[in-house]
Amino acid sequence: MKNRKTLIIEGSSDRLEQILALFETGELDGTPELKILDVGIIATNCAAIKPVDxxxxxxxxxxxxxxxxxxxxxxxxxxxxxxxxxxxxxxxxxxxxxxxxxxxxxxxxxxxxxxxxxxxxxxxxxxxxxxxxxxxxxxxxxxxxxxxxxxxxxxxxxxxxxxxxxxxxxxxxxxxxxxxxx
Amino acid sequence: MDSQDNLDRNLLEAQEKSGIDLRQLQSDLIKIKQEFYPHSKMLSDTEMQYLCLSLARYSQGQIAYYFYKHKIPSAEELKTCEDLQRLTRNLNAEMSSRIHKYLKRLMNMKDNERKPSWKKIIDFLRQSERYKLPHTSTVITKLSVLIEIESFQSIDRNHIQQINELLKQHGIENIRISESI
The missing domain is CATH 2.60.40 (Immunoglobulin-like)
Structure with a gap:
């Protein structure tokens, strides 16, 4: 029987992008006992946009x-x-x-x-x-x-x-x- | 097969979220595809949908579910999808020999190099005047991670610690992991 749970990860945008990239490229899929099935974005913020001078x-x-x-x-x-x-x-x-x-x-x-x-x-x-x-x-x-x-x-x-x-x-x-x- | 309406909607969403000119990208990828498959005239609906959903930053699981059930899943639907791992694996395998192959060629990468992340792909495309469109930049503030253990035990702090250790092995620290409500 398999047991699943969704975890939330918070941190700097750079680190979160890094985690996402590792999963997408197949470098982060878990351990033999714990599988990572999916990593997705659940919250974003608009980056501060500097107006063009x-x-x-x-x-x-x-x-x-x-x-x-x-x-x-x-x-x-x-x-x-x-x-x-x-x-x-x-x-x-x-x-x-x-x-x-x-x-x-x-x-x-x-x-x-x-x-x-x-x-x-x-x-x-x-x-x-x-x-x-x-x-x-x-x-x-x-x-x-x-x-x-x-x-x-x-x-x-x-x-x-x-x-x-x-x-x-x-x-x-x-x-x-x-x-x-x- | 998805309707043209769905494809158009996904294309607009991808364009808006990624700031990439999808029509120009599609045109260039078709030419690259023809280098591998000379009889091809266009990207297939599946290839286009996958490209659009990926550029809109949907997760691999969400995209695999979309092709299975023709909708983007809720967190609960994703969690309870029994075939999720198989669907994701099959989609990745299929797209590695298609869209990712064309994108690697576009990015002057070797065919046997590991496929780049979608962030890297988007950054590459945005740096080019050929594909860049005005857009509002966004930064990620939260990720969801769906984990699975084959056990009668419930998932607890030890498993969260395992994820932490796994990320540390990749040089990622100073993050906060919590259980979703």
Whole structure:
């Protein structure tokens, strides 16, 4: 005659996972006198979830892409710049990121200007923002003696955690594409 | 054979609990299965059900009972299922040569290596962008252990001590074992 009983094991989550793994892999089945027939989970807790700091994610990404701080930023915003080189001329991308609300959204201000803001942008420079499907969502071009292209002056560019976009810069036959945030 | 509704329900539950894209995983496992069984076109209902229930962290006994009686058992039903050990053993043997074989290949393990635990499998899949879905992480706080002795004696503290010693042999200490009510 066989006698069965259910026991409860409590402990740290790591130890409980270890016990479960030993049983599942066949390494814990008892002794000749005492068989372990089944080991199962009967209680769980939601692990504390750390909210993603989207501002930090973007900052780290910009710096890893070669952006550098453009001005002394406050803790609330960050303005960064990166030089883009074409064959005969260089220009600068200036990106300001501002965290919104509960860190789950950021607002982006995007400008193209001559290096250090001195001089003019080349005429015929075409700049576009593309979405994840490479569809153009905004496009602007320079004319003679333009010293700034402000891509976000007409509307808000707001990103959430899974959002991404590309910045395309075309001058004659040359093109440069930067993906954000990665 | 389980209905499509049951399969869909189990698939959704597995996806939600594990944070794994089951459709993507299913697609990849089918390709691996075809390396072993070239005439196969899909995972069988049994293979899919086993995969879903395991990823949802049901126990081996619960899953074996499910295939036997088409429901997840209560603790009492599991305890009183006379054929439990045989059912579990048969299911493990069958799935070792099927789902576990495909998963080992997916995880670049050798065929003769011991099968990994479901925690290890889930962690492996979650680390891949290919399978990862947003989900709420959970931590285990209690396990149930169904034990059996072939004796007229009742199960007592000595048996609990035996379990403790067994776990210590595997380097597991600082746990509390009690009898369920």
């Amino acid at each position: 989207l501002y930090r994610v973007w900052l780290d990404s910009l710096w890893s892409k070669g952006f550098q701080p453009a001005v002394r930023s406050s803790q609330a915003t960050s303005t960064n710049k990166k030089i883009v080189r074409f064959q005969n001329i260089s220009i600068e991308i200036v990106m300001t990121i501002v965290p919104l609300a509960d860190l789950s959204e950021i607002q982006i201000f995007l400008q193209i200007r001559p290096v250090d803001g001195k001089g003019y942008l080349p005429a015929g420079l075409k700049v576009a923002i593309l979405d994840e499907l490479n569809e153009v969502i905004l496009q602007k071009s320079t004319r003679d003696r333009s010293n700034l292209l402000d891509l976000t002056e007409d509307g808000d560019l707001i990103c959430q955690l899974e959002d991404s976009f590309k910045l395309s810069l075309m001058l004659g036959d040359e093109s440069v594409v930067e993906s954000f945030p990665r």
